[in-house]
Amino acid sequence: MNKKCQVFTPREVVEAMLDKIGYTKGLYGKKVLENSCGVGNILCVVVERYIKTCLVEGYSNISIKKGLELDIYGVEIDEIHFNKCIENLNHIAEKYGLYNIDWKILNIDSLNKKWEVKFDYLIGNPPYIKYSEINSSIRKFVKENFKTCSIGKFDYCYAFIESALENLNDTGKMIYLIPNSIFKNVFGKNLRAMMLDDLTEIIDYKNLKLFPGISTSSALILIEKGRKTEKIIYQDVKRNFTSELPKEKLGEKWIFRDGNREEKASTNKFGDFFNASISIATLLNEAYVVKEFEDNGEYIATKSYNIEKEVIKRAVSPKSMSYGKTEMIIFPYYYRLGELKRYTLGEFEEKFPQAVKYLKQFENKLQKRKSSENTEWFEYGRTQALKNLNQSKLLLSTVVTSKIKVYELNEESIPYSGIFVTPKSSLSLNIAKRILTSEDFLNYAKGIGIQANGESVRITVNDINNFHIDLEGLIRNGENEI
Ligand SMILES: C[S@@+](CC[C@H](N)C(=O)[O-])C[C@H]1O[C@@H](n2cnc3c(N)ncnc32)[C@H](O)[C@@H]1O
Known part of the structure; x- marks a missing residue:
């Protein structure tokens, strides 16, 4: 299991999530699922609220024990966390004189589990794993089994959101802590379409740090099946504004703005x-961009090389501009009557033997680039930006x-x-x-x-x-x- 995704939800965020979803009273008989429960940071608060409200509402200890066994579900793939979770839950139950509970917490892969029941509440902070960090067999499984992951570079958490949506009953409520990139990521398009109907509220923490030492920008999404609202309540916690946004106005990417400002x-x-x-995109800037050099009139001298000036242009990046640095770049093309022209290999070698010598240092790496089709080893990896x-x-x-x-x-x-x-x-x-x-x-x-x-x-x-x-x-x- 990718350890980076094992970041647990702080207590105050859990409390806020449960308040938001109304997990506050009348809990007996209401089924809850946490489908990636870690060591139980969320489930512990769920269980404590469940016991306390049941006691206030007059249930006996025998009924409460039965209720915990029938109503509270969790899944965790990591065995160590799973064991710790059971230990933490027992610790809470024992405080109230409840022993030997047969918890419905499973040590399995949540995405493979077909539930026979539907849930009243789904509460979670799923694993976030970038596409590039998901191993290839999991990638394949998720792509084939979850619509939200069928296009492009999805995040692993999309599959958990989709699975949670499927497991809610017709009036079920879900609150999930997710990375706020899902609102705008190009590959989150299917996920956004799937959530939109039942989504009622977004609480966007932007870059306020919820997890010590972790820079993910997080948001809470509240989903209420069956309410079919036409607007979403959007709360920007950082900038302290709340807006009601018509769902039909959210485009491909969801842009949230203060509704009080005129568009x-x-x-x-x-x-x-x-x-x-x-x-x-040269696909190998170290070969083309020359940062330390002297101008020798006819040549640009760098280390022990002299590069023909005719094949050199000024290189710029926002960084070099802001630091006032002068950099050069080998530009293995020319323009004739405003049109970009390419050299053949023979022409380039004949015209610029010194530049070829310089570039040869990097030939191996240059050959290994995933360049556009039909490009020569000395050319940039991509040519599309060149014409303008x-x-x-x-x-x-x-x-x-x-x-x-x-x-x-x-x-x-x-x-x-x-x-x-x-x-x-x-x-x-x-x-x-x-x-x-x-x-x-x-x-x-x-x-x-x-x-x-x-x-x-x-x-x-x-x-x-x-x-x-x-x-x-x-x-x-x-x-x-x-
Ligand atoms: C971000 S942590 C959050 C844990 C817990 N929900 C919380 O809020 O404290 C995500 C958890 O998901 C677990 N996990 C990852 N993949 C899983 C899978 N396929 N099935 C079940 N759990 C999984 C990880 O081991 C990790 O404990």
Whole structure:
């Protein structure tokens, strides 16, 4: 079992989850499942509430013991945690004079279990495991058995959410602590579609740390079968606002904004006037980007090599721009009449023998890249970003924190990291820069981006191209750049 997923829920979060779901009274006869229960952080509070309310409601110890055996279910795959969980539950029951309980806690794989009963409550904090870290046989099993995992790079937790939804009864309630990336991840599309009907509330903790030492951004989702609400209550705990959002307005990615702020009606998108594209992908920057060098007139000298200047351009990244560093990049292409041209291997070797010597140091690694089809060993791994490069452009980082920095680049500069923007209409790049550095765009980026580290979010090229712009406003402001 991937140890990274074994992070247990703190007591105060468990209490908040049980309050939210109304696990507070009338619990006798109500079936609860925790389908990845760890050492029982959630189940212990469930059991304690169950016993206390039953006592208040007048049940005898014999009935309560029977009730615990019939109503409380848990599953844990890890044997050590499973044993610890039983020990913890016994400890609580014994405090109330309840002994030898035959717990319905199972030491099995939850995703393989077909339950004969349906549950009134599903409460959990499932394992989160990134696609790249799920082992291949589990990946295959999950992909074949869970609709939410049938496309792309799913997270393991999607399967647990799907399984939980299936095991709820017609009026069942579910509260789950999940990574908030599920709201926006491209591959979470099926999961979002599956949850939407019965989802009633989201409590988004954003980057408030719930687990000591762990940087996951978490949220609670509340699902209430049969309520069929048209709106979701969305609570942003960090920014302290609550909104009611119409479900029909949530698009492919779920963007939550303060409902009290007016959304501007606009049908013009940034991408109608500009192209935001991802930077070039050499797939081996160490071979192409030259960070330490001297300019010898005809050559760029680095270590014991001299590289022909004709094959060198200025390399830029948001980082190098912000530190004011000058870097160079071997650019094994040329433009003729604005069109990108490729060298044949023979041409390149003949024209640039020194650059070939330099690149030969990395030949092995260059050959091993997963490059686009029909590329030569000396070329970049991907060619799609190259065609728009030989013009003035803007550069910004994919990571947004408190301010968006936009750099102006000339046609000779080659961005090798971040997102670059070129015009595709009569609107000038000055306008694009103004849009991208506006308060509106910052708020949009914060809303649509996927949480990266700490305060930062990560945005994509599509996020930028889909940003609605107020074209009339720009024109009204009498911009002569238009
Ligand atoms: C994030 S921890 C949370 C534990 C507990 N729900 C809590 O909130 O404290 C997830 C747990 O799921 C368990 N787990 C992982 N894969 C599982 C599977 N296929 N079936 C059952 N449990 C699993 C892990 O061993 C781990 O204890």
